[in-house]
Amino acid sequence: MLKPACLATALALCLSAPVLAQDLTIAIKASVDAADPHQLYSPNRNVQLQVYEPLLYQDQYLKPQPWLATSWEAVEPKVWLIHLREGVKFANGQPFTADDVVFSIERGLTIEGARTYRSYLKDIESIEAVDPLTVRITTKVETSFLPENLTSIGMVSHIAAKDATADDFNGGSAAIGTGPYKWVSWTPGQDVRLERNDNWWGENLPEWEKVTYRFIPNDSARVAALLAGDVDVIDNIPGNFSGQIRERAQLVEAPSVFTVYLALDRARDVTPQVTDSAGKPLESNPFKDPKVVQALDLSINREGIAQRIMQGGAVPTNQYSPDGFSGYNVSISAPEYNPAKARELLAEAGYPDGFNMTLACYNDRFSGDAQTCQALASMFTSVGVRTTVDAMPASVFFRRGTGNENGSEFSAMMAGYATPTGSPMNFYVALIQTNDPKAGTGSNNRMKHSNPEIDQMIKEAGVAFDMDEREKLLQGIAAKAVEEHAMLNIMFLTSSWGLRSDLVMEEPRGDGFTMIRNIRSN
C-alpha cells in the first residue's frame, strides 16, 4: 500500500525539480569568497547587500539615498548626527537600533584581515549612540563625504555578530541582517543561497522566495547557462555576446563608474620607457610638454574603441563620471579625435619624427583590456609615437607600476578604476591629488601627477557642506583635470545583464550589482 505512494512522491519530486515559480537563480562572473560582510570585496558586497543593508542606499547612479538612516546632518564641521528609521527589525525580530550601528562601524574599523572597510571609515574618530534612533559620529578631519562613505558597509546585529567567527556568518547565528533576504549558505567556488526575509521592513517584498547566486566565471558558459534555462539572470556580458542575448533573451545595460584611463609620467625629468627613433633614451621627458600630451589625447579614437574593440560594451569619455552621476560636467566638450592636428602638435613640440614609447597595461581585469591597449598603441603609432605594448597580469602590473624609490617602471600605463562609493571624490583623491602618504592622498597616483591648483580644489570640495555647491566644485575639478590632461580617460565600461525574456529589471546599478529587489516577473 505504501510503496506506490512513495514512488509517486519520488516521481513527483523528480518531475517538479526544475525551476519553481518563486525561485530565482542568478549567475555572476566573480565568485563570492567570504561570508563575513565586513571583509571588503565588491563581488561579496554584491550579494551581501541583499542581506546586510547599509545606512544609506545607493540609487542607480550610486548617489546616497535615505535607507536605514532617514536623515543625516553635520551639526558641526566634524560632528554628524545620523537619524535612524523607526520600526526596522533584523530577520530574527530583534529591533535595529543605534547600538547596532555603533557595533558595525567599530567592527569595520577594528576587524583583522587584508581587505577591510577602513579605507571608507578612516575619517571616523569616534561613534556613539545618542538615543536608540540617533548616532553621533565625530570625524578626524572636516569632511562632507561621510554619507558617501557610509553607503558601503553593511549593518550587523550587535548581539548576534558579537565575537562571531567566519562560520557564524555562513548561515549560522551571526548571519542576520535587516535586508529582504537571509543568508542560508555559501559554498566556496559554487554558490550563495538566500531565503526571503518575510519580516522585512520595506514596502514591496520581492516576489522570489529562494534566490541562488551561482558563480560562473567563464563568459561563454555563463551565457550558455542563461540560454539553456539553467539560470534566470546573468551579469557581466562581454560585447561580443550582447547580440545573442538580445536575440534569445533580454539585455539590460547601464553605464558604470568603472573608468579606463591612461596615465602618463609627467613628473620625472627623464622617464624610463621613452626613446628616440634610434632606441636611445630621450634626455628630456616628452610628456612634460603639454603639447605632446594633447597630441596623444587627440590621436585616441575613443568612439572606435568603444564600438569596435569593446563591441558597444563601453561609453567613450574624457570625464571622471558618467552622465547622471555626481561630478559629470555637461560643459566639458566631447573628446576630439584629430590625428592630423596631433601630428602638427608633435612637430610644434619638437618631435616631428615622433619618438618610441612603451605602453604598459594589464590583461586579466576586464574583457577587452589587452585589445584596448593594442588599439591605443596603434593609434599613437599612426601619429608618429611608435608604441610597443607591454601587457601583463595585474599582479605584475601593480608591482612594476608602483616601482621603487626611483618611481614607477612605466612611462605610460593604461588601467581601470572604480570606487564603491561612486563619488568622483575618491577618484580625485586617489589618482590625481599629489601623492602624500601622511595625508593619505594620491595613494594610487603611480605616475605622481601633481598640480597644486587641483589639490586646492579637491580640498575645498572635501569641506563643502552645501550639496549644490559641492557638486559644482566636483564638476569644476573634472573640467580642470580634463583641460590639464591630468589623466587621459578613455571610456566607462558598461554594466550589463542578461535576463530571461519574461523578467524585468529596474534601476540597473552603476556598479554592476544585481539587486534582487529590482527584478520582477512581467
Added chain:
Amino acid sequence: MLRWLFERLFQACLVIAAMSIIVFIGVNVIGNPVDILIPPDASQAERLRAIEYLGLDKPLWAQYLDFLRNLFRGDLGTSYVYGAPALGVILQRLPATIELALAAMLMAIVIGIPLGLYAGLRADRWPAKLLMTGSILGFSLPTFWVGLMLIMVFSVQLGWVPASGRGDTAEFLGVQWSFLTRDGLSHLLLPAINLSLFKVSLVMRLTRAGVQEVLPQDYIRYARARGLTEKRVIWVHVLKNIMIPVVTIIGLEFGSLIAFSVVTETIFAWPGMGKLIIDSINVLDRPIIVAYLMLIVLMFVCINLIVDILYAFLDPRVRLSARGTK
C-alpha cells in the same frame, strides 16, 4: 620493500621543500598581493596595515622560517583571500575535483579498454578503423572547445542536461557528493565526458597497441593450441599482459586529472580545486599556492606508490625482483 617506501617518502619531502622555496621566491618576485587585495582608493596607511597584517613586511627568509615553524605544528598558513586555513580551503574543494576525476577515469576505463581490445583484435574491420580515427579527434580537439560544444548541443539546443554547476548533493562519509542524487548526476555527466574524452582515446590506443604486440607472441599461440577458449585467451592471457602500461598511464593520468582539470572546471563552473589554484595565482595567495602544490606532490607520490604495488600483482617479475632486494 619498507626501505624502498622510506626512500620514496624522503624524496617526496625533498621535492616539497624545494618547491615551497621556489614558490616563496616566485610569488615575491611577481608582485605584492596587497596591491590586488586592497581597494584602489585605499590610502597608503591602509596599504601598510594590510602588508603588516599578512606578515609581508618581514624579510623573505623570516617569512619562510615562520612558514616552516607553523608547518611543524600542522599549519600550512592562512589564505590571504579567504582568511581561513589554506589546507581547509583546499580540502573543501577536493571532493568535487576527485568526484569529477573519478567519473572521468571510470569512463576512460569502461569505454577505453573494451574499445581498444576490439580495435586490436579486429584491426582490419572498418569499425576498428573508425574508432582509431575517432581517437585522433579525442586527442587533438581542445578540451575548452569540446566543453563549449557539449554545452551548446546538449544543454542549450537539446536541453537534456544542465549547462553547469554541481546540482544537488548528498552527504556520504561527511562529504557532499553529486553522484548520489539524480540532479547531481545529470550535472556530472557533461563535465565528466569532456574530461574523459582525451583519456578514453589514450586508453583505447594503448590497449590496441598492447593487443597487437601480444597477439603474435608464442604464448598466445600455445594457449590457443592448448585448446583454451578464445574468451579465456583474450580476457586472461592477452588482457593481463597488456595491463601494465595501461595501469601506469591510468595512474599518472589520474593524478593529472586531479591537478589540472582546471579548464573543464572553469567551463562547467565545477567548484573544484583547479579553479581555486588559478584564482589564487592571479591574486598571489601564497599560502594556498604552497599548500596546493604540496598536496599535489604528495598525491603523485602516493599514486606512483599504488601503481608500483599494482605492478607487483600484475607482473610476477616485478614481484620477484622486489623480493630479491630485500
